[in-house]
Amino acid sequence: MNAEAQTKSGLYLFYLDFIRPVLKSGRGLFGLVVIVAMVLMTTIGPSLIPLDTEIKPSMRWCLPSSEHPLGCDYMGRDLLSMIVHGSREVFLIPFIATIIGVVGGMSVGLLAGYIGGIARRALTAVTDVWLTIPSFPVIFILAYTLPKSPITIAALLALFSWPGLARALAAEVSSLKTRDFVEACINLGLSKLHILFREIGPHLLPFVTYNFASLFVANMTSLISIVLLGVAPLNPTNWGYLLNQMIFTYKGLLIPNGSVIIFLVISIFVIIKLGVVLFAQALEEVFNPRLRAYE
Amino acid sequence: MSDELKSGEGLKPKLALRNLRMEYLVREGSIKAVSGVTLFIDEGKITAIVGESGSGKTSLVETFLKILPKNARIRGGEALLRLSNGGEVDLVKADERTMGRLRGKVIGYIPQGAQNSLNPVLTVEQHFVETLKNHGLWDQESSVSEIRSMLSLVRLDPDTVLKKYPFELSGGMKQRVVIALTMVLKPELVILDEPTSALDVFSQRVLLNILSNVSMQYRNTMVLITHDIPVVAELADRVAVLYAGTVVEVGDTYEIFKEPLHPYTSMLISAIPSVADIYVKRIPKPVPGEPPSLLNPPPGCKFHPRCPYAVEKCRTSEPPLYEPKKGRFVKCWLYSGGEKL
Amino acid sequence: MSHVASVKNVSKVYTRGVFRKRLIQALMSISLEVPDKGLISLVGESGSGKTTLGKILVGLTMPTSGELSWKGTTVIKDGKITQRDIYLANRHKFVYVHQDPYTALNPSKNVKNILEPVIRRYKKHLSDADRFRYIKELLEEVGLVPAEYFVDKYPHHLSGGMRQRLSLARALIVDPHLIVADEVVSMVDPSIRVSLINLLKKIVESRGTSIVFISHDLGAAVYAAGDSPMYVMLRGLVVESGPANEIIYRPEHPYTRALISNIPVPLVLSERKVRGLDGVIESESARSPNVSSLCPFSQMCPLLDAECSSLTPGSYMKVGPNHYSLCVKAGKLPRWRPSWLPAASG
Numbered sequence: 001m002n003a004e005a006q007t008k009s010g011l012y013l014f015y016l017d018f019i020r021p022v023l024k025s026g027r028g029l030f031g032l033v034v035i036v037a038m039v040l041m042t043t044i045g046p047s048l049i050p051l052d053t054e055i056k057p058s059m060r061w062c063l064p065s066s067e068h069p070l071g072c073d074y075m076g077r078d079l080l081s082m083i084v085h086g087s088r089e090v091f092l093i094p095f096i097a098t099i100i101g102v103v104g105g106m107s108v109g110l111l112a113g114y115i116g117g118i119a120r121r122a123l124t125a126v127t128d129v130w131l132t133i134p135s136f137p138v139i140f141i142l143a144y145t146l147p148k149s150p151i152t153i154a155a156l157l158a159l160f161s162w163p164g165l166a167r168a169l170a171a172e173v174s175s176l177k178t179r180d181f182v183e184a185c186i187n188l189g190l191s192k193l194h195i196l197f198r199e200i201g202p203h204l205l206p207f208v209t210y211n212f213a214s215l216f217v218a219n220m221t222s223l224i225s226i227v228l229l230g231v232a233p234l235n236p237t238n239w240g241y242l243l244n245q246m247i248f249t250y251k252g253l254l255i256p257n258g259s260v261i262i263f264l265v266i267s268i269f270v271i272i273k274l275g276v277v278l279f280a281q282a283l284e285e286v287f288n289p290r291l292r293a294y295e
Numbered sequence: 296m297s298d299e300l301k302s303g304e305g306l307k308p309k310l311a312l313r314n315l316r317m318e319y320l321v322r323e324g325s326i327k328a329v330s331g332v333t334l335f336i337d338e339g340k341i342t343a344i345v346g347e348s349g350s351g352k353t354s355l356v357e358t359f360l361k362i363l364p365k366n367a368r369i370r371g372g373e374a375l376l377r378l379s380n381g382g383e384v385d386l387v388k389a390d391e392r393t394m395g396r397l398r399g400k401v402i403g404y405i406p407q408g409a410q411n412s413l414n415p416v417l418t419v420e421q422h423f424v425e426t427l428k429n430h431g432l433w434d435q436e437s438s439v440s441e442i443r444s445m446l447s448l449v450r451l452d453p454d455t456v457l458k459k460y461p462f463e464l465s466g467g468m469k470q471r472v473v474i475a476l477t478m479v480l481k482p483e484l485v486i487l488d489e490p491t492s493a494l495d496v497f498s499q500r501v502l503l504n505i506l507s508n509v510s511m512q513y514r515n516t517m518v519l520i521t522h523d524i525p526v527v528a529e530l531a532d533r534v535a536v537l538y539a540g541t542v543v544e545v546g547d548t549y550e551i552f553k554e555p556l557h558p559y560t561s562m563l564i565s566a567i568p569s570v571a572d573i574y575v576k577r578i579p580k581p582v583p584g585e586p587p588s589l590l591n592p593p594p595g596c597k598f599h600p601r602c603p604y605a606v607e608k609c610r611t612s613e614p615p616l617y618e619p620k621k622g623r624f625v626k627c628w629l630y631s632g633g634e635k636l
Numbered sequence: 637m638s639h640v641a642s643v644k645n646v647s648k649v650y651t652r653g654v655f656r657k658r659l660i661q662a663l664m665s666i667s668l669e670v671p672d673k674g675l676i677s678l679v680g681e682s683g684s685g686k687t688t689l690g691k692i693l694v695g696l697t698m699p700t701s702g703e704l705s706w707k708g709t710t711v712i713k714d715g716k717i718t719q720r721d722i723y724l725a726n727r728h729k730f731v732y733v734h735q736d737p738y739t740a741l742n743p744s745k746n747v748k749n750i751l752e753p754v755i756r757r758y759k760k761h762l763s764d765a766d767r768f769r770y771i772k773e774l775l776e777e778v779g780l781v782p783a784e785y786f787v788d789k790y791p792h793h794l795s796g797g798m799r800q801r802l803s804l805a806r807a808l809i810v811d812p813h814l815i816v817a818d819e820v821v822s823m824v825d826p827s828i829r830v831s832l833i834n835l836l837k838k839i840v841e842s843r844g845t846s847i848v849f850i851s852h853d854l855g856a857a858v859y860a861a862g863d864s865p866m867y868v869m870l871r872g873l874v875v876e877s878g879p880a881n882e883i884i885y886r887p888e889h890p891y892t893r894a895l896i897s898n899i900p901v902p903l904v905l906s907e908r909k910v911r912g913l914d915g916v917i918e919s920e921s922a923r924s925p926n927v928s929s930l931c932p933f934s935q936m937c938p939l940l941d942a943e944c945s946s947l948t949p950g951s952y953m954k955v956g957p958n959h960y961s962l963c964v965k966a967g968k969l970p971r972w973r974p975s976w977l978p979a980a981s982g
Binding site: 341347348349450495496497499500501503504506507522523524525526528529530531532548549552553562563564566567568569570571572573574575579580581582583585586 | 796829834854895900903905906907908911912976
């Protein structure tokens with residue numbers, strides 16, 4: 001191939017390779033915006049927008065306005081500030097849980113897949129059993145009964161995050177192991193660790209990225225759901241708690257304005273989920289062509 | 296033989312490609328896969344289009360058959376197909392409906408690896424029936440015997456093969472079934488892309504015989520796309536050599552091999568090792584360098600970086616297609632003015 | 637004469653199916669030697685067992701029975717490793733280069749990162765600066781020049797021929813005793829096949845590495861071996877072996893003769909004439925009934941007769957100083973010339 005096409009600077013090519021395709025695809029752009037918003041919400045959000053603790057009975061269930069961009073809750077407090085302050089618990093705990101689950105799942109999956117044979121079959125057996133356990137009811141019950149702390153909840157979520165990934169990863173590695181370039185590395189005596197992490201590893205990127213995003217979204221949903229259904233939150237700004245209060249305690253669904261506000265909270269959560277997933281999809285598309293050899 | 300060849304006068308060619316241009320749009324720019332192809336395919340003959348990877352031979356066929364991928368753009372030129380009823384159609388300008396009517400019944404196309412595209416859940420017989428019915432050629436009385444004679448033509452025993460499923464047949468047999476399926480529609484123009492590449496020596500030999508017989512029996516026009524020089528030497532009447540998306544030489548097989556005019560043609564033929572080498576005391580010599588990038592092709596003649604005869608003119612301007620003799624074309628400055636420099 | 641690798645009576649049987657009942661005999665009773673600092677060719681169609689044999693020679697596949705020896709020491713016998721420490725210490729010196737240049741290289745790594753792990757493993761003593769120089773020299777040795785241009789390219793930037801050169805470069809880092817080049821020119825443009833074969837020959841010459849050149853292309857195999865040994869394989873057996881040039885001139889096996897005769901050759905006649913199938917029985921009905929033979933060519937051989945049932949795999953007829961044939965009629969075969977040779981000249 002011609003030298004000229006490749007002398008464009010490395011940085012430009014990085015832009016072409018990763019950033020531009022993501023920006024160009026509608027999904028990528030949308031997802032990126034959502035993720036940036038999420039990051040801002042958890043980091044500088046709470047300092048920029050003070051938590052409105054003032055109870056204003058006259059402002060109960062007020063609809064979105066210039067003063068209250070997302071309206072007010074059942075106590076007349078600004079909803080936007082509740083959402084922003086609650087975002088920390090709603091994003092960070094599932095995020096940490098997902099990281100633990102993915103790292104755990106990857107370690108087990110990679111090793112089992114690479115070793116193959118009995119190790120892989122044992123892993124498959126264990127994960128198959130694990131996957132049949134209905135995760136949500138179990139998480140709910142355990143979260144309800146065990147002492148409340150961020151670690152407990154993160155651990156519970158992580159516990160059910162790793163099996164699916166481990167199993168699928170083991171299958172991926174197993175199949176990649178048979179590829180010619182891996183055989184060449186084995187033939188040349190390169191260490192198993194090197195082959196696993198430096199040769200096979202990069203090929204797993206798209207797969208892991210997408211799984212990470214799905215798990216993150218699932219864990220967020222689990223967390224909000226268990227709090228919505230009555231498990232005590234760590235912080236009253238937890239969106240699940242907001243919804244719990246709005247729907248059950250203050251019967252918001254029976255009030256027209258109330259329904260709108262509840263719908264608004266749910267919608268925000270749905271948009272977040274959508275953004276994360278779509279961004280992961282866009283990233284996956286970007287990773288894949290790089291790894292596929294073309295003629 | 297030379298009398299029948301033309302460049303616009305006398306007998307008109309079955310397929311006349313003029314200045315065909317096509318490019319693929321990719322993120323780094325555009326790949327000029329077909330850059331100004333002018334080629335006349337004679338009727339009733341087997342013409343081979345020879346090229347290596349990056350020559351654009353498959354792209355060329357996809358261009359005039361209009362089966363290009365989404366990122367392809369036809370930038371100009373025409374592909375005039377002369378029909379048996381006397382009419383003419385420019386394939387480049389034809390719409391999808393017209394192409395649909397032509398594909399199968401008028402133009403037969405056997406792409407590379409076609410033997411793997413047989414429907415695994417249909418028997419050979421069912422394949423034929425379906426093909427004929429889809430093109431409205433199924434006739435209760437005559438079709439059965441036509442199918443049988445077509446299978447015999449490709450040296451397959453109808454009684455053995457008709458009831459079999461594709462997985463029960465060898466690669467060579469499947470390839471022959473595909474050829475029979477294509478030919479049963481009696482197309483006027485048949486295009487085959489690397490028909491012998493996946494076959495062992497004996498199956499290949501049988502297939503070459505079959506193709507030759509089909510050509511002689513049906514007197515149709517065949518276009519063979521390949522990089523296999525020895526196969527071309529045996530099977531083709533005419534040869535067109537493609538390099539970097541353009542035609543560099545055209546002529547009768549015998550003349551091209553006896554006296555190749557374009558430096559690339561001559562070097563390419565000399566580069567192939569053969570079992571015959573020891574008998575004729577020949578040592579193959581590789582072609583230096585690499586095929587050029589079609590993303591950023593070299594200026595002037597695209598072969599000049601590898602050409603031992605290149606002069607300043609070759610580096611700056613692309614030569615036109617000269618015709619030093621009737622029916623003999625070469626795209627090289629060495630032949631300007633009909634003379635060798 | 638010393639051999640860098642040799643196999644004696646080696647066979648390979650694969651078991652397939654759910655109950656492992658179906659047996660596939662990939663190799664049957666093969667004995668051959670790879671000379672030190674030499675190049676030999678293995679020729680055969682797909683299914684002939686040439687890849688299996690190539691992989692056995694470098695220790696990638698375990699033979700079901702028979703012996704594998706490296707530099708005179710038997711390392712594998714009857715399905716077991718006999719000299720474990722010697723085997724493990726020398727495995728990396730017997731390298732296998734794959735056919736498909738598109739899958740043999742990790743697509744997510746550039747040239748430098750493909751070569752570096754191997755260099756770090758086998759040339760630990762090199763400093764960073766030395767390592768860079770080593771890479772440069774290596775790339776120049778295999779013809780990827782200018783080296784600076786290639787170091788940061790990814791496989792998809794390279795042509796098939798360039799990729800094969802890179803695979804070879806990677807193999808050379810270990811200073812191998814033997815390279816098994818399996819169909820390394822099959823997926824490469826015809827015009828540069830010869831330059832790759834020339835590179836292999838150069839490697840034999842300059843480094844003293846032995847090379848086993850595996851190909852289905854008889855022309856390429858003969859060009860590579862020249863007067864060195866060539867082994868013609870069919871369905872798991874070697875049917876003929878000897879100096880490549882001699883085999884082409886004086887083939888002493890019906891299969892070899894049929895191969896030579898039926899390959900298309902670029903000798904052109906003024907009028908198109910496609911030669912018929914020569915020396916091969918195509919249809920089953922034309923075969924001699926009542927003759928069962930272990931000969932791998934018996935299904936298609938025009939010379940099949942009662943004598944052929946006495947054939948024993950592994951026992952060869954000597955038809956020249958280094959020239960052997962599996963055919964029981966070797967030495968008594970009728971006079972022959974390839975069908976593409978014009979009748980007049982010789």
